[in-house]
Amino acid sequence: MLNSSVIWTAFALYMVFLLSVAIYVTMKEKKEKNTGSMLKASIPWFVLVMTYISSLMSTWVFFAGPGAYYRNGLFYWVSELSYIALFPIVTHFTMNKVWVLNQEYNGKFITPSDFYFERFKSPLLRSILGFVFLGASLPYVASVLVAIAQSASYATGGAIDYKIAVIVIGLIMTIFVCIGGVKSTAMADTVQGVVFISLLWVIAISCLIVGFNGSLTNVVEKIWNNSNSFFSYPGSSNAITYATRLGYPLSCAIGWTIMLPHVFVRSGYYGDNLKAQRKLSKITPILQVLIWTGTMIIGAIGLGLNSNLGSSETELIIPYMIQNFIISYSPLLAKGLMVGFFVGSTAVGISTACAFLSVSSGIVSSDIIKNTLNITIKERNQKNVDRIIIAAIGIISIMLAINPPDLIFTLIMFSIAIVMPLFPILIMAIYWKKATKQAAILSSILGVIVVLCTYFVWDLGNTWYGSIGMLVSTVVMIVVSKMTKQNEEDSKEFYDKLEAGMARFYDIAE
Amino acid sequence: MKLLKIEKVWLLLTLTFYVLYNIPGFPPYNNTKLAFIHAALTVIPLWITVYVGLGKVFKKYKLKE
Numbered sequence: 001m002l003n004s005s006v007i008w009t010a011f012a013l014y015m016v017f018l019l020s021v022a023i024y025v026t027m028k029e030k031k032e033k034n035t036g037s038m039l040k041a042s043i044p045w046f047v048l049v050m051t052y053i054s055s056l057m058s059t060w061v062f063f064a065g066p067g068a069y070y071r072n073g074l075f076y077w078v079s080e081l082s083y084i085a086l087f088p089i090v091t092h093f094t095m096n097k098v099w100v101l102n103q104e105y106n107g108k109f110i111t112p113s114d115f116y117f118e119r120f121k122s123p124l125l126r127s128i129l130g131f132v133f134l135g136a137s138l139p140y141v142a143s144v145l146v147a148i149a150q151s152a153s154y155a156t157g158g159a160i161d162y163k164i165a166v167i168v169i170g171l172i173m174t175i176f177v178c179i180g181g182v183k184s185t186a187m188a189d190t191v192q193g194v195v196f197i198s199l200l201w202v203i204a205i206s207c208l209i210v211g212f213n214g215s216l217t218n219v220v221e222k223i224w225n226n227s228n229s230f231f232s233y234p235g236s237s238n239a240i241t242y243a244t245r246l247g248y249p250l251s252c253a254i255g256w257t258i259m260l261p262h263v264f265v266r267s268g269y270y271g272d273n274l275k276a277q278r279k280l281s282k283i284t285p286i287l288q289v290l291i292w293t294g295t296m297i298i299g300a301i302g303l304g305l306n307s308n309l310g311s312s313e314t315e316l317i318i319p320y321m322i323q324n325f326i327i328s329y330s331p332l333l334a335k336g337l338m339v340g341f342f343v344g345s346t347a348v349g350i351s352t353a354c355a356f357l358s359v360s361s362g363i364v365s366s367d368i369i370k371n372t373l374n375i376t377i378k379e380r381n382q383k384n385v386d387r388i389i390i391a392a393i394g395i396i397s398i399m400l401a402i403n404p405p406d407l408i409f410t411l412i413m414f415s416i417a418i419v420m421p422l423f424p425i426l427i428m429a430i431y432w433k434k435a436t437k438q439a440a441i442l443s444s445i446l447g448v449i450v451v452l453c454t455y456f457v458w459d460l461g462n463t464w465y466g467s468i469g470m471l472v473s474t475v476v477m478i479v480v481s482k483m484t485k486q487n488e489e490d491s492k493e494f495y496d497k498l499e500a501g502m503a504r505f506y507d508i509a510e
Numbered sequence: 511m512k513l514l515k516i517e518k519v520w521l522l523l524t525l526t527f528y529v530l531y532n533i534p535g536f537p538p539y540n541n542t543k544l545a546f547i548h549a550a551l552t553v554i555p556l557w558i559t560v561y562v563g564l565g566k567v568f569k570k571y572k573l574k575e
Contacts, residue, residue, distance in 0.1 A: 008561065075545055075549070078549045078553055081553050081555065081557070082528065082531050082532075082552075082553055083558050084536075085553070085557045086524070086528070087558070088560055088561070088564045089524050089560055089563070090522065090563070092517075092564070092567060093521070097511070118518045160518070228542065229540065231545065231546075232537075232539065232540050232541055232542045232545045233537060233539050233540075233545055234539055242534040242535065244535075245531075246532045250555075274573050275573060276571075277569065281564070282561075282564065321566060375542040430511060431511050490571045498511065502511075504574070505573065505574055506570075506571045506572065506573065506574065507512070507569050507571075507573070507574050508516070508570065508571055509569070509572065
């Protein structure tokens with residue numbers, strides 16, 4: 001539908017935009033004489049909120065998202081509302097405490113494992129967590145490259161070769177993060193967030209106008225008459241069962257929005273003050289509702305226009321509607337929306353991939369090279385070492401995306417599931433002084449094994465994700481902590497700093 | 511770490527509505543009317559609880575400059 005030159009121009013403009021941000025941030029850092037790690041950041045509330053939301057959302061918003069609502073119905077969206085609401089309460093009890101502690105440790109935390117280490121003082125636990133978090137990151141970066149390259153190929157009717165697109169996008173992303181690090185990623189996310197949310201709604205409203213004269217009531221009436229199961233459990237595809245209604249949102253509430261490493265560092269480390277942290281807690285659920293509602297409306301309009309699409313066609317419902325309905329209304333609008341589809345999915349995808357790329361580089365640099373292999377890097381060499389690691393991970397992701405495994409998109413949900421068992425350890429690290437490192441080690445290992453079994457032995461992954469692993473991890477954490485002992489001196493500094501930090505930042509009215 | 515009373519109430523109410531939303535068997539499958547009633551009685555109060563509670567807890571945890 002689109003000429004390949006349009007897509008190449010979009011790529012070029014994107015490259016210029018990202019490089020400008022990276023160069024601007026680097027120059028600013030030099031001016032302010034910031035010579036520390038490029039994998040840490042301290043950012044104001046608006047940038048914090050936008051980098052969180054942009055890195056959280058992946059290409060799923062433009063691809064599988066609308067299709068999932070098409071197949072699963074309105075109550076799939078309602079089940080998502082049930083977890084989105086939990087974010088403020090989860091961040092209050094966990095991530096804001098993590099933030100306070102990071103401040104008391106002079107902002108030295110780079111990876112999620114750094115937090116766990118300060119509480120349990122176990123190098124083995126840090127290494128295990130480092131590998132788990134890294135394992136969760138790589139499939140994500142690769143899957144985003146796959147999705148953007150597919151959208152470029154689809155938008156041009158195959159004129160752009162998939163492999164070339166993967167290489168170009170992968171290089172853009174890697175060079176960008178290499179030059180600018182975490183801060184430039186956060187800055188670019190702010191713009192990319194505004195771009196993709198706006199384009200999502202432009203697509204939704206355009207489809208509504210063309211398909212149903214701009215009337216949402218007409219969409220509802222059509223679906224009510226033709227596909228009534230859209231308005232009840234378990235949805236048209238029988239997928240939203242009572243079990244899925246619990247398992248899926250729980251995995252999103254814990255695994256997706258808190259424990260994946262790129263959002264963990266954003267919600268726990270990056271705010272420049274507690275006001276920024278609080279705004280993150282308050283505003284991001286509202287932005288999530290805005291995004292998922294737009295995605296749901298697109299899925300509903302697609303269902304209203306054609307209720308007989310196959311599962312794979314629904315995955316590409318946006319380009320389907322553009323090519324089959326909007327084009328007859330206005331070819332120009334159709335071309336514009338196809339560019340919007342491509343740019344929107346690129347914006348949301350690249351922001352996620354860059355966030356994962358930077359945090360996984362931190363994990364390799366800090367958790368694995370420095371703290372597992374005990375290799376000391378001089379401070380003046382740190383930035384170059386970080387850049388080499390970013391480049392290496394970027395290249396590995398490109399290679400993975402060129403010949404992706406069949407399960408690449410399943411691996412995204414698996415990534416979310418695999419970090420869920422680490423959440424109970426986080427809670428008990430903060431609130432239970434008797435929690436021991438032996439329990440944390442066993443809990444993380446057994447929790448991850450149970451998640452693997454949930455997927456590959458019991459075949460319950462698509463219903464329960466990491467919930468069973470998280471339950472096992474909770475029980476193991478409690479039982480083993482009761483059975484073992486750890487020297488209280490190991491956690492004394494952690495709790496002293498937590499107490500001091502709470503007194504430093506809060507005036508608590510009893 | 512000790513929790514304030516308001517935090518405990520907030521946590522308890524949020525969990526209550528989350529559990530109510532997830533009670534297996536309700537609403538019955540393919541029942542549109544009850545699906546909407548169920549959502550209105552659980553998900554809406556869940557959101558209200560979280561945000562009203564958030565405001566109250568933030569008032570107790572005043573930020574120092």
